[in-house]
Amino acid sequence: MHTATYYIDLLLSGITVGSLYALIAIGYTMVYGILRLINFAHGDIFMMAGFFMVYVSASMPMAVAIPVVLVMTVLLGVLIERAAYKPLRSAPRMSVMISAIGVSYLLQNLATYITGGLARPYPEISLLKKTLAVGTLNVKIITVVTPLLTILLVVALVLFINHTKTGMAMRAVSKDFDTARLMGIKVNNVISATFVIGSFLAGVGSILYFTNYGQVSPMIGAMPGLKAFVAAVFGGIGSIPGAVLGAYIIGICESLIKANDAIAIFSNAFTFALLILVLLFKPNGMFGEKLTEKV
Amino acid sequence: MAENVLHIENVTMQFGGVVAVNNLNLDVNQGEIVALIGPNGAGKTTAFNCVTGVYEPTNGKIDFLGETIVENFPHGKMKKLYAGENMGMYSNVVSHTPDVITYKGIARTFQNIRLFSKLSVFENVLIAKHMRAKQNFFSAALHLNRAEEKRMREEAMALLEEQGLDKYKDDVAGSLPYGLQRRLEIARALATDPKLLLLDEPAAGMNPQETQELAVFISEIRDKHNLSIFLVEHHMDLVMNISDRIYVLDFGKLIAQGVPAEIQSDVRVIDAYLGVSEDE
Amino acid sequence: MGNKKRDLILSLILAAVVTALLVYVDKEQHYSMLASVIQKASIYALLAVSLNLLNGFTGLFSLGQAGFMMLGAYTYAILTIPLEQHASVYQYFNGGIVNICLPAFVGVFAAGVVAVIFAWLVGKPCLKLKSDYLAIATLGFAEILRAIIQWEVLGPVTNASNILKKFPKFDSILTPVIVCAFCIFLIVLLINSSYGRAFKAIREDEIAAEAMGINLAKTKMQAFLTSAFFAGVGGALLAMFQASVQARSFTSAMTYEILLIVVIGGIGSVTGSIIGSFLYIASSEWWLRFLDDSQTYLGVNIPFMRGGFRMVVFSVVIMLIVLFYRQGIMGTKEFSWQGIIDFFKKPFAKRKRKAVEDNG
Numbered sequence: 056m057h058t059a060t061y062y063i064d065l066l067l068s069g070i071t072v073g074s075l076y077a078l079i080a081i082g083y084t085m086v087y088g089i090l091r092l093i094n095f096a097h098g099d100i101f102m103m104a105g106f107f108m109v110y111v112s113a114s115m116p117m118a119v120a121i122p123v124v125l126v127m128t129v130l131l132g133v134l135i136e137r138a139a140y141k142p143l144r145s146a147p148r149m150s151v152m153i154s155a156i157g158v159s160y161l162l163q164n165l166a167t168y169i170t171g172g173l174a175r176p177y178p179e180i181s182l183l184k185k186t187l188a189v190g191t192l193n194v195k196i197i198t199v200v201t202p203l204l205t206i207l208l209v210v211a212l213v214l215f216i217n218h219t220k221t222g223m224a225m226r227a228v229s230k231d232f233d234t235a236r237l238m239g240i241k242v243n244n245v246i247s248a249t250f251v252i253g254s255f256l257a258g259v260g261s262i263l264y265f266t267n268y269g270q271v272s273p274m275i276g277a278m279p280g281l282k283a284f285v286a287a288v289f290g291g292i293g294s295i296p297g298a299v300l301g302a303y304i305i306g307i308c309e310s311l312i313k314a315n316d317a318i319a320i321f322s323n324a325f326t327f328a329l330l331i332l333v334l335l336f337k338p339n340g341m342f343g344e345k346l347t348e349k350v
Numbered sequence: 351m352a353e354n355v356l357h358i359e360n361v362t363m364q365f366g367g368v369v370a371v372n373n374l375n376l377d378v379n380q381g382e383i384v385a386l387i388g389p390n391g392a393g394k395t396t397a398f399n400c401v402t403g404v405y406e407p408t409n410g411k412i413d414f415l416g417e418t419i420v421e422n423f424p425h426g427k428m429k430k431l432y433a434g435e436n437m438g439m440y441s442n443v444v445s446h447t448p449d450v451i452t453y454k455g456i457a458r459t460f461q462n463i464r465l466f467s468k469l470s471v472f473e474n475v476l477i478a479k480h481m482r483a484k485q486n487f488f489s490a491a492l493h494l495n496r497a498e499e500k501r502m503r504e505e506a507m508a509l510l511e512e513q514g515l516d517k518y519k520d521d522v523a524g525s526l527p528y529g530l531q532r533r534l535e536i537a538r539a540l541a542t543d544p545k546l547l548l549l550d551e552p553a554a555g556m557n558p559q560e561t562q563e564l565a566v567f568i569s570e571i572r573d574k575h576n577l578s579i580f581l582v583e584h585h586m587d588l589v590m591n592i593s594d595r596i597y598v599l600d601f602g603k604l605i606a607q608g609v610p611a612e613i614q615s616d617v618r619v620i621d622a623y624l625g626v627s628e629d630e
Numbered sequence: 631m632g633n634k635k636r637d638l639i640l641s642l643i644l645a646a647v648v649t650a651l652l653v654y655v656d657k658e659q660h661y662s663m664l665a666s667v668i669q670k671a672s673i674y675a676l677l678a679v680s681l682n683l684l685n686g687f688t689g690l691f692s693l694g695q696a697g698f699m700m701l702g703a704y705t706y707a708i709l710t711i712p713l714e715q716h717a718s719v720y721q722y723f724n725g726g727i728v729n730i731c732l733p734a735f736v737g738v739f740a741a742g743v744v745a746v747i748f749a750w751l752v753g754k755p756c757l758k759l760k761s762d763y764l765a766i767a768t769l770g771f772a773e774i775l776r777a778i779i780q781w782e783v784l785g786p787v788t789n790a791s792n793i794l795k796k797f798p799k800f801d802s803i804l805t806p807v808i809v810c811a812f813c814i815f816l817i818v819l820l821i822n823s824s825y826g827r828a829f830k831a832i833r834e835d836e837i838a839a840e841a842m843g844i845n846l847a848k849t850k851m852q853a854f855l856t857s858a859f860f861a862g863v864g865g866a867l868l869a870m871f872q873a874s875v876q877a878r879s880f881t882s883a884m885t886y887e888i889l890l891i892v893v894i895g896g897i898g899s900v901t902g903s904i905i906g907s908f909l910y911i912a913s914s915e916w917w918l919r920f921l922d923d924s925q926t927y928l929g930v931n932i933p934f935m936r937g938g939f940r941m942v943v944f945s946v947v948i949m950l951i952v953l954f955y956r957q958g959i960m961g962t963k964e965f966s967w968q969g970i971i972d973f974f975k976k977p978f979a980k981r982k983r984k985a986v987e988d989n990g
Binding site: 482 | 816819820822823824825827828830831834835837838839840841842843844845846847852962
Binding site: 087091092093138139142143146148149150152153154156157158159160161164165167168169171172277281284285288317320321323324326327328330331334335338 | 685689691755756759761762763765766767769770771773774776777778780781782791882883886889890893897938939941942944945946948949952953956
């Protein structure tokens with residue numbers, strides 16, 4: 056049998072990955088709640104943020120690079136929304152999803168082209184690489200910072216949604232798009248705000264993830280993106296705490312499965328199996344709202 | 351005494367805590383045109399949807415040509431919430447998807463026209479023939495069912511000619527003027543060879559002249575296709591003109607029933623529609 | 631002469647010309663880029679049409695195509711590897727436990743059947759989901775299947791994450807073209823039948839379709855199974871073309887590729903899917919290759935043309951089509967001789983009308 060340290064290691068690793076999924080999942084659940092769109096490109100925004108850092112930090116100090124990268128990521132997210140999703144807002148749902156797939160395809164190919172297809176090493180953020188002694192364990196600061204920062208951001212976001220005007224506008228738009236518009240809510244601004252928040256969180260997630268992981272490659276966003284979406288569905292579309300909970304569950308289970316050689320190959324499949332179970336037995340997720348269609 | 355075609359018995363439809371249809375009892379006999387009227391939101395389309403299998407009523411029974419096609423009683427979560435009458439009267443559950451009910455002989459049109467708008471006029475009617483065609487997936491897919499295909503096409507064409515739509519047969523259904531779209535929807539419903547035709551606000555959006563033509567038209571198809579007709583409508587002229595009997599619904603409850611003359615002078619009906627009484 | 635007769639004669643002439651060209655290419659240029667493109671494009675045409683049947687004609691947004699292709703490819707490979715080769719192919723699994731070797735065409739048919747079986751299992755729970763959830767659920771199933779095939783425990787059958795090879799390939803480039811043409815022909819027959827119309831009805835308005843007597847669950851399943859069958863066959867043909875099969879390559883990216891081909895050609899047009907497929911394969915494998923090579927024009931080095939550029943150009947073109955030219959090349963129209971004749975008559979008709987107006 057393995058020692059307690061072994062399992063704690065796995066748990067911590069799972070929490071780290073779970074935090075990443077949580078930060079990405081929030082972007083998915085918010086966008087889906089408002090636009091009913093699965094933003095297939097969201098995982099690739101996370102990947103692009105990683106590459107932004109690789110190139111930006113080469114020419115400026117980290118303290119400047121971090122905010123610059125976050126701004127660039129947000130701009131990318133908003134640009135994608137304006138260029139690829141807004142024009143199709145009145146088109147059938149399939150068209151917008153195809154557009155999202157197209158954007159994802161474009162970002163991946165762009166990244167492959169710019170980098171020549173090879174992974175690039177992620178610059179070190181010296182502060183986060185240090186280790187901390189906790190009892191008998193040596194824990195990297197990043198492992199502690201990641202979940203704390205994630206929870207902090209999630210709490211801040213939930214407060215924002217429930218106690219500010221913009222947050223209320225977001226909730227209104229996600230409940231009833233057309234009525235919100237008729238009530239005078241500037242829907243375009245709400246949508247942009249959603250993408251700003253989602254992209255920002257994806258950017259933060261990318262910094263935390265790649266610092267831990269060490270390198271960025273063009274296809275790295277696809278799988279985490281899908282898994283984050285599964286987390287969002289699990290938690291219930293429209294529920295941010297639900298998405299976060301789902302993300303941690305997926306992250307931890309994945310970590311445990313990967314550690315076992317015999318079934319490691321199923322680490323991705325597990326997440327999808329979870330998705331299918333949720334869709335079949337609790338289609339509104341664990342905490343989601345019911346939607347009905349008028350005949 | 352004409353044979354009973356549709357028998358709605360004690361049907362209550364409750365959504366969560368809202369009772370949309372409360373203990374409805376209604377009959378349609380062979381060859382009749384029966385109308386269900388009432389103010390907006392009275393529950394008329396909900397009643398329709400219970401007959402066609404779109405909704406499962408919370409309580410009650412519906413018989414069609416002597417066969418029970420819908421039956422339900424409050425169970426599970428609904429048991430505690432049920433606010434209607436006649437609890438405990440029924441103990442079976444009979445439920446079919448709408449396509450099965452159509453196969454049994456009940457066809458319908460929709461309040462907001464639901465044509466296959468990007469397909470041609472001809473295809474819209476032809477699709478309704480699919481249900482009764484003598485074929486299976488392979489015989490149809492490999493075009494071994496030429497005779498059936500020919501029969502379906504001829505019957506569809508005949509229906510279009512009858513409605514005066516044959517010259518539009520290759521036009522995109524969505525491009526037809528509104529009145530013709532309504533006709534097409536009726537033609538499409540007739541293509542399923544029904545014995546009972548449900549019309550959901552067929553005169554919606556029509557002017558008085560069109561409504562008059564529609565009245566004649568409905569009587570004609572009733573005679574020509576040997577149908578019974580159950581319609582939901584707002585337009586009083588149409589209803590008073592062609593109905594054999596009328597039922598009046600208000601807030602989900604039946605408040606009056608009878609022949610047009612009786613209904614026209616019924617105080618409760620006038621109240622429900624106008625909301626005020628005579629002495630105002 | 632009557633239109634139908636004219637069309638038939640023109641089609642026969644076209645078929646004869648194409649066949650002659652193919653025979654020529656097969657003999658003289660068997661290993662050329664052209665031959666390779668023709669084979670791959672035919673296979674992708676079948677795959678695109680099978681996806682279009684589901685997404686474009688029935689309106690079911692499924693992203694599981696790569697999964698069914700993979701099942702088809704594996705079924706074909708497993709059933710047709712010559713017995714004497716098993717030891718070397720299944721080297722990590724002591725020659726594996728498969729003990730039969732079937733003729734190639736049986737293998738291809740079996741590929742379709744196996745895909746159908748799995749499609750039935752996947753479809754039962756998934757087809758009642760809303761469109762976006764159907765997409766993700768089918769994608770999820772494809773990923774799960776991919777993991778299962780690579781599972782060590784199934785190694786004796788699937789060779790786990792190792793390559794399957796040594797199975798029969800195409801002897802002539804006519805084979806894939808004819809097989810695919812025949813399959814597409816069957817799909818077109820289906821689309822023009824009563825069931826094809828039922829599929830379109832579901833796409834247009836599910837609730838109205840149901841009210842007109844179309845059983846949604848059954849009909850959706852029919853479309854799903856048919857699409858999966860031909861995806862399986864396509865997968866088997868792809869295996870024959872590539873001469874190797876590996877689960878790792880059947881990713882969701884492959885499904886996206888086919889989906890984008892369908893979009894380019896026109897969702898709801900079989901002709902469009904075929905044209906789109908040929909354009910895509912020819913461009914990406916052949917014509918646009920130059921975009922990937924460093925070029926010097928007039929002594930000036932064009933800096934941005936290097937490896938990967940052609941995929942970027944292609945992705946941009948797709949986005950332009952998706953955003954501005956949503957109906958794709960053919961929209962929902964199909965090939966017709968009348969359409970081609972009208973296309974060429976148009977400028978003359980205009981001139982004639984103008985002449986009449988001037989003189990009138």
